[in-house]
Amino acid sequence: MSTNTQSNWQAHVAAQLATLTPILSKRGYTLAEQQPHTGGERFLMKNLTTTSGDKLILYGNDAGGKPVVIKATCDHAGRQELLHERQCRALLQNIDFAYSSFATPAELDFFTDSGYTITVQQYIDQTSTFLERPLEQQFAFALQALKTQASARITTNSHLRKVRSTFGIRTGADYLRLIRAFVAALEHKQADRSAIDTVQQVQDRLVDQQERIEQYGGFLTHTDFVPHNFRIAGDTMYLLDWSSLEFGNKHESWARFLNFMTLYNPELETLLITYVEQNRAPEERESLQLMRLYRLSELITYYTNTLQNSEGNLLALNQARVQFWRDVLLAELQNKRVERDVVAAYKTTRDQLRSAGEKERQKNLH
Amino acid sequence: MTVSMLTPLFPPDTSDSAAYAKLLAAQLSELPLTVVAYGRLPESVPSVPIVSVDKSGSKLLTVLRCLLALQRLRPTTLLVHNGPSADVPALLYKLTHPRVRVIYIESDKQALVNKSYWLQQQLQNRSQAVVSLPEHSWAYLPAEVLPFAAPDLNATQAQATWWREHVSMITSYVH
DSSP, X not given: OHHHHHHHHHHHXXXXXXXXXXXXXXXXXXXXXXXXXXXXXXXXXXXXXXXXOOOEEEEEEOTTSOEEEEEEEOSHHHHHHHHHHHHHHHHHTTOTTBSSXXXXXXXXXXXXXXXXXXXXXXXXXXXXXXXXXOHHHHHHHHHHHHHHHHTBBOOSHHHHHHHTTTSEEOOHHHHHHHHHHHHHHHHHTTOOHHHHHHHHHHHHHHHHTHHHHHHTOSEEEETTXXXXXXXXXXXXXXXXXXXXXXXXXTTHHHHHHHHHHHHHOHHHHXXXXXXXXXXXOHHHHHHHHHXXXXXXXXXXXXXXXXXXXXXXXXXXXXXXXXXXXXXXXXXXXXXXXXOHHHHHHHHHHHHHHSOHHHHHHHTTTO | OOEEEEESOOTTSOSHHHHHHHHHHHHTTXXXXXXXXXXXXXXXXXXXXXXXXXXXXXXXXXXXXXXXXXHHHOOSXXXXXXXXXXXXXXXXXXXXXXXXXXXXXXXXXXXXXSSOHHHHHHHHHTOSEEEEOOSSGGGTXXXXXXXXXXXXXXXXXXXXXXXXXXXXXXXXXXX
C-alpha cells in the first residue's frame, strides 16, 4: 500500500514539474534543482480538520535571480486553497477590529496558465531557523505572534459579517463535533483500544467544559502555528500559510505550538505555560489546557489515519508516533508534562526509522 | 447605594481598556458593585457580580438589553467606560433617571476619536466627573512577568501609588 502511495506521489510530482517548468519559464521563473518540500513523508500529509488541496510548494528564482517561493496546483481544492489564502491575506490587512497585524512575504505574481493556478511569493532569507535561535528570542517571537493573533476578535454581528465568507469559524460546538469525529475515526480504523479510550476521555472533558472553550472563542488563530510556518529576518517574524488562519478558540494556535515544543523544545513550552499562569486569568489556563487535549487527540487520529498508507519502517514510525502522542496526552490529562526520557526515547526511535528523504526534508525546516 | 460599571470591553477582549476595566472592578470590589459588560462569557472577578450583555443582535437590541440590565440593577452611581455601545444606553439611562450619578471614564482612547462625539459630549455634560487615564498604559497596567526581564520595582511602586489615588478619586464620587 505504502509503496504504491509513495511511488504514485513521486510520479505525480515528476509529471507536474515537467509541465510547470516551461509555464514558469515563460514568466521568467526557474525552479531550483533540489525541491525539499516534495520529498520524504510529504506524500502522506493531509490535514484532518481543514480543507487542503493538492499543491506543490517549490523553490525557484525570478528573472533577476532573486529567490522566490512558488505554489502551484492544477487541483480544484488546491486552487481553492490558494485563492482562500489570498483572500485571507487581503482581508486581514483591512479588518477594522484587529489591533495589530502580521508581517507576511509579499505576493510577487499570481496567474493561471494551462489549467494551473500559480502564486509566487517573496522568499524570506533567514540566517537561522526559529529553533536555532536563543531561547529568549524564540520566546519573544512566539509570544508576539500569539498576541498579534489575539488582537483580532469577532465580538459583534458586523465583525462576523465581514469575515465569515472568507475565514473558517469554529465555535465550541464545532470543537465537540470534531472531537467526536476523532473518536469515530479511531474506532473505524480499529485503533488500539487504549488510544480510543484516551481520546474518549478528552471528549468527555471537552463536553463538560464547553463553556470555557466558548469563553475564548471568536479569536483569530493559526491552526498550524509551528516553526516551519515562520521565517525570521532581522526583528521581523513572517507568518506563512495564511490559509490556516481561522476564527476560533484563542488557544488553538497556542496548543499546536506547545504540543510541538513538547518534542522540540520543552524549555520553551515550560516558559510559555508559566507565562500564562503568571499573567493571564485562571480561565485562560483552563482553556489552553482543553485546546492542548483537543490538538493532541487530533495528532493521534492523524497518525492513526496514516497507518494504512505506511509499511516497513514508516509503519513502525507512525505506530511509535501514535504511542508517543498518547503518552503526551495522558500526561496532559493530568495537567502534567510528559517525562523527558519518554521524549528522548521517542526521538531515538524516530531518528532510526526516518527515511533519508524525510531527513533531508526536515533540514532547516524548523 | 448601588454601583454599576458599564463597559464595552472586558476580558477575554484584548485591549488596554478591557484590562483596565477588570483591574478597576477588582479594586472597587469592596463597593456594592456590579459590572455590566458586553460579551457572552466575561472573565470573573472575585466578589464582583458581572452581568453580561449579548451584542450578537442588532445595535438597537443591544442598547435595549443594556438598558434593561441597568433598569434591573438601579444603580445610584454609574461608572461608564467610553465607547458608542456604552455611551448610548448610559445617556438614555441618565435621561430617564436624572438622580443617578455618572462617572465617565475615558479608558478607550481609540473610541474617543471615533463616531459618537456628540453622544460623548451629551453624556459628559451630565456626568459628575470625567476621568482621563494617563497617555501611556504602562503607567497603570501592570507589566507582564517575563522570563528574561527583571521586574521594574520603581514602576510597580509608581503604579501602586497611581491606583491608590485613582480609586480614592473614583470612590469620592460614589454615592
